[in-house]
Amino acid sequence: MAIAGVLSVGLLASACGGSSSDTSSTASGASSGDCSAYTQYGDLSGKTISVSAGIVTPEDTAYIDSYKPFEDCTGAKVTYDGNKDFETQILVRARAGNPPDIAIVPQPGLVKQLVATGAAKPAPKAVADNVDKFWSPEWKAYTTVDGKYYGAPSGASVKSLVWYSPSEFKDSGYAVPTTLDELKTLSDKMVSDGKKPWCAGISSGEATGWPITDWMEDMMLRSAGPAEYDKWVNHQIAFNSAEPTKALDMVGEYLKNPAYVNGGLGDVTSIATTTFQDGGLPILDGTCSLHRQASFYAANWPKGTTVAEDGDVFAFYLPGKTAGDKPVLGGGEFNVAFSDRPEVQAFQTYLSTDTWANNKVAATPNGGWISANKGLDASKLSSPIDKLSADLLQDPKTVFRFDGSDQMPAAVGSNSFWKQATAWITGQSTKDTVDNIEASWPTS
């Protein structure tokens, strides 16, 4: 018994040593007592900070782990509360005067709604300075409301990706397209090879339709350019004006083309009833070849699927108009505070540093998390798709734009845009669709 006990303690100790040495140097430094990066926050013993988010098990573990160095060095305690209904709950809690200290908010539009409740607190100067230092300027604009800055970005995802099967491409002699025209030519070539090139699914409970909004935003960025895209998102041009209409028609050339869709899943209307999680899976069966979906789709492949450049599936960048321009559509979360107690501000500052971004990567050993933080050490990323995404975000040629529907008013961005996109895929004309969305835009 005694020997077994000693042995197991020894094993545990070596296991701990091993895990901390092969993760991040910052994380291991913190646990071995190197708290120099945290002295600026002072002694926060006995203080508690509550965090609320829509991220639940198992992904929440990585967040909780990434907070540990801060807790160990400052003595503060961070409680994490994940809730699948976060997006509706946080508004109710903010209105009821019972918000958490910090919320991880997934949409700039929701940040604006939270600011409108009067419960959100502007971020301290240290956070704004960190954001200036570590992020490209457009990121700062997303949570700036009426000239006040409300919080640093947390995670990020890249949406402008097309999933494919590297082995199929190799066997059939297909090349990864570098322009939109090449993508079209590739699709036609697949059709002439007797294939249905694309597969898609947009069903997602009450959010059914959102993947089409991503498609449309990607096409809008490519055909009209980032400046026009911003105007469209902010309703400086009407939803049914020429450019957005053209963008939706460009999506239609792919998704409403019976020759192109819906490999292994049915006719065009089957896109409406296929869940977005199932949308790309026929690539594994070989019944379709291409699936446009964000980097987070990596988590949807069944266990045992190798996601790598030479594996079962991988993704390429949805090309721009020319090989030279690189618009990237993406998403992300923001840390918004509802309290300005010193410990909350200290923790908020920690979350805006490169230290935290790298701690978070270290706490996510299987991949699936990246940040647009320039201080993120991309070489520490374990999954190839994370590397691809991080490279895209950090590429100086990249013009990043945040998901448009997430920035539109809720009545459009999470209601009429989804509903009308669903009606569009099941047969409604492009004109009726953009007209109906324009009509639903709130007047005030």
Place this chain on the structure above:
Amino acid sequence: MTTLEKLTSMAGALLLFGAVMGLILYIAGRFGERRAGKPVAFLFLLPTALLVAVGLVYPALRTIYQSFFDAGGTSFVGLDNFATIFTSSDELTVLRNTVLWVVVTPFIATAVGLLYAILVDGARMEAFAKALIFLPMAISFVGASIIWKFIYAYRPDQANVKQIGVLNQIVVWLGGTPVNWLVGSPLNTLLLIVILIWIQAGFAMTILSAAIKAIPGDIVEAARLDGVTTLGMFRFVTLPSIRPAVVVVLTTIGIATLKVFDIVRTVTGGSFNTSVVAYEFYSQTFSSSNQGLGSALAVLLFVLVIPIVAYNIRQMRATEAR
């Protein structure tokens, strides 16, 4: 909050509850034996009335108040939200679907339950046959919806693709091509209604079967001696005798139908023109952040339920008076 803090606050709440109850009992005890009655009853009613006021009356009034305000709940818009319900094409579809649900579900569910109750009455293995149709009642609405989602599931007619939906497999066996059932309106609403009928028929059967068994034997005997036909027995004896039970079943299912939310949310999420008032008010309030319209829909639902509840209560009173 730590576990200890939770336990402390729980203990605190229990103590407070005990103190309030003790106070009530003490005051009640101050009234003499003889004068007890009304004051004591009122005292005991007080906590309930207070909770109902806080948890039910206040939110109801608040909802009505909010229904006159805009999306953010800040500026007064009068009856605009109600006008939207009766003019916007989206909301009109919602109203049409709700009407379809309320007209179809109670009558078919009751008819199926009644037919089944009569057919199995006195048959061999009656208990087993009843258990079979009653089983769906034991499943949650969400569970039932997921089962039926598999029945309606759609896969294309392709060589290497197998059907996973029961209904489409039957279609394929019969030589047809698979249909994407849930997309076409208003057929999809009817297919959703089938789910609620499947759940509620068992409830109707149970109540009606009990009512049939309660018909006095001498009436049935007398009718038989008079030489009544099977149909005549149903028309002149069974139906009049169980009429109050039929009304209760119809109204109860009617109220349940107005409140239907889980089925729509689980199967289609309100897509493809399948939304109903009870789902739409949630979706408007929370997804679209349109508090005003959401509240107006809730008020409408409330108004629609009132006549059914009133009729139900009157019927029950009439039955009790007999």
